[in-house]
Amino acid sequence: MKKNILFVINPISGGKSKRNFPLLAKQHLDTDVYNADFILTAYAGHAYELAKKAAEEGADVVVAVGGDGTINEVGTALIGTGTKMGIIPCGSGNGLARSLNIPLSWKAAVMQLNGFRSRPIDTGILNEYRFFNMAGTGFDAHISNEFASLKGRGFVGYVKKAFSEVLNYQSRHYRLTIDGDVYEREAFMISFANSSQYGNNAYIAPAALLDDGIIDICIIKPFPLYLFISMGLRMFAKTSEQSRYVEIIKGRSVRIESVTNTLVHIDGEAKKIEKEISISVDPLSLSVLY
Incomplete structure (x- = not known):
């Protein structure tokens, strides 16, 4: 049939x-x-x-x-x-x-x-939202929010907006509980990676897999502004995790406490969260043709 x-x-x-x-x-x-x-x-x-x-x-x-x-x-x-x-x-x-x-x-x-031909992939859940590629909070969520109003969308527009915003963006303190372990971190941004890249072959979590039942939590720590371009180039070279300003922790359950009125992005779409952020994995829950 x-x-x-x-x-x-x-x-x-x-x-x-x-x-x-x-x-x-x-x-x-x-x-x-x-x-x-x-x-x-x-x-x-x-x-x-x-x-x-x-x-x-x-x-x-x-x-x-x-x-x-x-x-x-x-x-x-x-x-x-x-x-x-x-x-x-x-x-x-x-x-x-x-x-x-x-x-x-x-x-x-x-x-x-x-x-x-199909394969099952994991899906991430951030509070009530599903994500399939990437979610995050911090600078990338801020840029996603700003990017939404741009007329000239696309990779070049994204890069231009990132350069214009990075000078005034302030890192913040996060308290993360990952599979029961607590981490206190100052972070420029935190990405929750179901797959290995944002897009355009920019790999934030090169070892992330779509079917392992795990989210790669990528913590980008505050870094000197003169390294901004270098940090970006590392993603294209798949060496982001080799930077001392990048920490990747794998987990199945994440909670970020006492967060109010915080911007997140869900697969690049900005959302406001007015309560704590909770991330989990729904293993092999979507069948995709490839």
């Missing part, structure tokens, strides 16, 4: 037009394998609604055509269902797609779906 596949398309992700995507997909999707439908999202949260409805109606696959934010909405909707998630990477960084070795070429990514 043919499988029912829905492409949920974010028309504004990554600053690229998706007008011709349905035609491209129809040209390269195996019609002996799939019956395909295509829907464009119209507002924040729409991808979640569309994916949830599709799963309830028995869709075999829902494909997120967008960036990590779109993937987050679709993936969250599919947790606990029998519906698999596909990814056509169209975002600014495409961190999860890169970690899954999904081609950045739309044509190649569509053709890869034809194999209907």
Whole structure:
């Protein structure tokens, strides 16, 4: 029997037009394998609604055509269902797609779906939010919040915003409880890595795995500003953990206490948390085509 596949398309992700995507997909999707439908999202949260409805109606696959934010909405909707998630990477960084070795070429990514090859991955949970690639607090959450309002999104825009904000950003004190052990740390930022990279091949946790039931907690300690570029280059060289300003602790349960009105990011989308931060892992809870 043919499988029912829905492409949920974010028309504004990554600053690229998706007008011709349905035609491209129809040209390269195996019609002996799939019956395909295509829907464009119209507002924040729409991808979640569309994916949830599709799963309830028995869709075999829902494909997120967008960036990590779109993937987050679709993936969250599919947790606990029998519906698999596909990814056509169209975002600014495409961190999860890169970690899954999904081609950045739309044509190649569509053709890869034809194999209907899937694998289960872990999902992280930060308070009530799911994350699939990366969550965090501190400087990266601050930049995610500022980045959301930029007209010129993309890697270059992100770098420019980071440079403009780093001069005035203040590190803060955190009290973390990781699998029962308490750590007091001054931190520039803390990332909770389900996969190894933010996106654009910037590896914050090179040893992180999507299916090990563990979150890599990456603590970036305060560092001299003249090392800002060097710290960034380490991520591209996969040597971030070799810096004395970086500490990576693996764990299954994390709590950051006495936090009020704190910015976090969930797969790059900024959120305000007005209570303590709690992170856990839901092992092998989402099936993804790759």
